[in-house]
Each structure stands twice: as structure tokens, then as C-alpha cells.
Amino acid sequence: MIRKRSTVGLLCIVLSLILTLVIAPLLNQKSSEQTNIVRLVKNVPKGAAITSSDLETVRVGTYHLPTDVLTSPDNAVGQYATVDMLKGDYLLPGKISAVPLDAYVSRLNGTKQAISISIKSLAAGLSGKLQPGDIVTLIASDYGEMRTTTAPPELQYVEVLALTTSSGTEAQSPESMPTDPDEDEQELPSTLTLLVLPQQAALLADLENKSKLHAALVYRGSAATAKTFTDKQDAYFTAMSAPKVEGTHE
Numbered sequence: 001m002i003r004k005r006s007t008v009g010l011l012c013i014v015l016s017l018i019l020t021l022v023i024a025p026l027l028n029q030k031s032s033e034q035t036n037i038v039r040l041v042k043n044v045p046k047g048a049a050i051t052s053s054d055l056e057t058v059r060v061g062t063y064h065l066p067t068d069v070l071t072s073p074d075n076a077v078g079q080y081a082t083v084d085m086l087k088g089d090y091l092l093p094g095k096i097s098a099v100p101l102d103a104y105v106s107r108l109n110g111t112k113q114a115i116s117i118s119i120k121s122l123a124a125g126l127s128g129k130l131q132p133g134d135i136v137t138l139i140a141s142d143y144g145e146m147r148t149t150t151a152p153p154e155l156q157y158v159e160v161l162a163l164t165t166s167s168g169t170e171a172q173s174p175e176s177m178p179t180d181p182d183e184d185e186q187e188l189p190s191t192l193t194l195l196v197l198p199q200q201a202a203l204l205a206d207l208e209n210k211s212k213l214h215a216a217l218v219y220r221g222s223a224a225t226a227k228t229f230t231d232k233q234d235a236y237f238t239a240m241s242a243p244k245v246e247g248t249h250e
Contacts, residue, residue: 163189
């Protein structure tokens with residue numbers, strides 16, 4: 001018993017030394033490390049462009065600091081706020097966007113329209129991986145009384161304009177979502193806003209009420225290549241509206 005107690009006492013002394021001489025200094029060093037970050041000096045409303053006068057660079061401790069916090073004003077000036085931000089807020093990639101939130105509105109010249117559809121499940125929206133500019137094919141399942149599944153040719157190539165969460169904020173792209181498990185979980189998109197012709201808008205409104213819509217990714221890349229897909233879709237409606245020429249009979 002005396003030998004066992006001596007062993008336990010010796011282990012406790014060793015552990016105490018390790019805690020005092022190794023672990024404690026490491027924790028103190030981590031808590032004392034500092035870095036420069038970008039912080040707001042005034043309130044910035046959602047959608048506003050961020051200017052240099054809105055920002056300051058301060059030195060803060062790195063302990064519990066998000067790994068993707070912005071450290072240079074150059075990464076924020078000229079960007080647009082995707083949420084309402086308050087004085088003193090740190091800047092994170094998910095809070096800013098390189099394009100205005102309603103940039104697509106300028107593309108509505110009377111020919112095409114913007115319409116939103118619901119994403120009724122994680123799978124229906126490509127597991128949250130869709131991005132503005134993607135070309136998708138829309139598939140309707142459980143459609144009508146017969147509960148059929150259909151991929152209308154009118155919705156073969158459709159451009160995604162925006163993705164919005166249930167709280168009304170612009171959904172983050174997968175690249176800007178935090179990878180740290182300790183950070184707050186980000187909201188997934190609940191609606192897709194699409195650029196469509198009036199005929200497509202009417203069809204989508206019907207499918208929204210009578211089916212479950214799924215988006216299948218067709219293309220992601222350059223805007224020029226994406227346009228070749230939407231041009232094919234537009235050509236489909238042009239051909240459908242063209243007057244039919246009756247054949248000649250001998």
C-alpha cells in the first residue's frame with residue numbers, strides 16, 4: 001500500500017510539473033498572441049457599399065477569434081454588406097459580397113422576369129451548393145393528381161440569380177462558409193430566384209403549387225458559356241411561337 005501511494009504521489013507531482021511548466025505557458029502564449037483585424041467604426045446597413053471611412057484596423061488577441069476574419073481593409077472596401085452590421089463588428093466573408101444584393105434587377109429589361117421558387121428539402125436545392133450564375137434544369141416531382149415526375153423542356157436551362165435563406169438574407173456560397181465546427185451554423189437557402197421568360201414564370205408558379213421542384217446543376221463557369229445554354233432555351237420558345245408552314249400537296 002505504501003509503495004502504491006508513493007507511485008500515485010510521484011505521478012501527481014509529475015503531472016503538476018507538466019501542467020505548470022508546459023501546458024500553462026502554452027495557454028498563456030496562445031491567449032497573449034495578437035493580430036490585426038478590420039473592424040467597423042460606424043453602422044453599415046444591409047446592401048450598402050463599404051468605404052474606407054467605415055473601417056479601422058485594430059490589434060486584438062487571437063484567442064477565440066474566427067479563422068476567416070478579415071485582416072486587411074483592401075478586402076472589404078468596395079464590397080457590399082449582406083447583413084445589417086453595427087459599429088464594432090468584425091468583418092467576415094459571409095457578411096460582404098462583391099456585387100450588390102439586387103444587381104440582377106438591372107438585367108430585367110422587360111423581356112425576362114425574376115421569380116422565386118421554394119427549396120422544400122436539402123436535396124432539392126443541390127444540398128446548398130448552388131450559386132448565382134449557375135445554369136440548372138428544373139424537375140417537378142409529385143406533380144398533379146397522378147403524382148408524376150416531369151422535366152419540362154421549357155425549364156431545361158434556367159439561370160440562378162440569387163439564393164435566399166428563410167430569414168430573408170442572401171445565402172452564403174459554400175466557399176465562404178466557415179469550416180470551424182465551433183462557429184455558428186450557417187443557414188441554407190430556402191428559395192431560388194431565377195431569370196425566366198414570362199411563359200416560364202407562369203409554368204413555375206403552377207409547379208410551385210402543385211409539385212416539389214428540384215434543381216439539377218447543368219453548368220457553372222464563365223458567363224459567356226452560361227449564355228449559350230440560356231440562348232438554347234430561348235430558341236426553344238422562338239421555335240414554339242413561329243408560325244407553322246403547311247406542306248404543299250401535289
